[in-house]
Amino acid sequence: MAKSKDYSELASQIISYVGGPENINKVIHCISRLRFYLKDEKKAQTEKITSLDGVAGALYNASLGQYQVVIGPAVTDVYDQVIAQLGEGFSDEEATESAVKETNKQTETQQRPTNLWGWISKGFQLLIGTITGSMIPIIGLLAASGILKGFLTLFTFNLNLIDTKSTTYIIINAMGDSAFYFLPILVGYTAAKQLRSDPIVVAAIAGVLVHPTIAALWAAPTKGMSTFLGIPMNAEFFGMPIHIPQYTYSIFPIIFAAWLARPVGNWLKKVLPLSLRSIFQPLFTLFIVSAAVLVIMGPVISLISSGLAALINMLVTANEAVAGLVIGGLYQVLVIFGLHWMVVPIVSNDIAMTGHSVLNALINFTMIAQGTGALAVWAKTKNASVKGLSLAGALSGYAGVTEPAMYGINLKYGRVFWMSNIGGAVGGFLAGLMKIDMFGFTGSLIGFPSFFSKTNPNNIWAFAIASVVTIVISFVCVYLWGFSDADLTKVKSAQQKNVFKDAVK
DSSP, rough: OOSSSOOHHHHHHHHHTTTOOEEEEEEEEESSSSEESSSSSSGHHHOHHHHHHHHHHEEEEEETTTEEEEOOOTTTHHHHHHHHHHHGGGOOHHHHHHHHHHHHHHHHHHHHSSSSSHHHHHHHHHHHHHHHHHHHGGGGHHHHHHHHHHHHHHHITTTTOTTTTTHHHHHHHHHHHHHHHHHHHHHHHHHHHHSSSOOHHHHHHHHHHHHHHHHHHHSSOTTTTEEETTEEEOEETTOOOOOOOOOOOOOHHHHHHHHHHHHHHHHHHOOOOOOHHHHHHHHHHHHHHHHHIIIHOOOOOOOHHHHHHEEEHHHHHOOHHHHHHHHHOOOOOOHTTTTTTTTTHHHHHHHHHSOOHHHHHHHHHHHHHHHHHHHHHHHOOOOHHHHHHHHHHHHHHHOOOOOOHIIIIITTTHHHHHHHHHHHHHHHHHHHTTTTOOOOOOSSGGGGGGGGSOOOOTHHHHHHHHHHHHHHHHHHHIHHHHHHOOHHHHHHHHHHIIHHHHTTT
């Protein structure tokens, strides 16, 4: 849950269901639970409390004499509202601080890996938790933008109702594109709040990444420039050649910036005089972190992306069916880390030079698979908020924008993502066997006109068959093995263990 959410109603309901103010002696909290000292714990209506949206569970701990309500990462926000409604006389800051420290110590002990694989697994869980946690507050906006972009594509390229050169198209396209173009700024703000950096400074760092002059460096012709392992050095920083990739639509570089900004900012806070801190702490943080992202992270991501793009292109050329299997099953993993951008120039070059792209055709089924994964969650869950989020993610995925489905649902409930990828792998493999091709950029279900071919009338049928197979397998895998409402509680626990514990230090 986003920290900016109003928890006053939830706090009011919890107070009522534990027996009202007259049944409460004191309230404290740890890193995931509200802990009530009640006059009569039997008056607490556990069933009603656990049914509240925002509550993961409730129980009475007889050994501590506490009635505990499990909230998760938003516990401090709910606690603040509870105390605001009850009054300061019901709080105990010393007991709260002790509970936080003790629970945090227990969590770290339980979570400490015992081998290398454990450390790798924990690191990956923390990374995915940070990514999804940073994206959750803006998923609704991304879903709405994705659906708007899908309808715009339908009315322009498919139905020819809007001229792409008209100002109407330009305005509506800006409406649909703004959330994605400035995604680093939005994610920078939310990631900084989650990682306890300064949100305004990190948002400003993201502004550097998407600044028009920085974007122009990436978009400029690279012919004649020096290269490193095939990557053009399109800029210099104090005489050092660097590569500036495309940062619009990306999230991983700015999440790295949000993580780095915290220790940098804390160090500056210690060494700078108090009189200079308000100006020079954000100044130096902005400069140091922006430089680290541009000089280190950008080139590293581009280098990895370039190698993966070359491997994918070689695979497509060698065997289309095997390429469909691999791309269908793993391509969206590249999207998570922003490593897919080097594939885009390959697709663009294919279409510019030949008018079609086999690679783009195979990538198409990964979008359908992720949208279907969210649709399966919508069909299975009984949680109203998850239903709304998953349906929006599915519609956006079918419109060619997978981020709302992936970050809002599929990655958050990890098995959904991988079960969806099974459908993408099978659909891609089948499409490759049928030698599918694609004659445009627009993908997923809304891009079906891109599969009509003047020379191969069966191409559209290959798309239809592979799409149906992708949808059926992804849906069945997620519905049967990828998700249950019990996962909702597990996710809240995982977020508390991986992300929130660092915030309370």
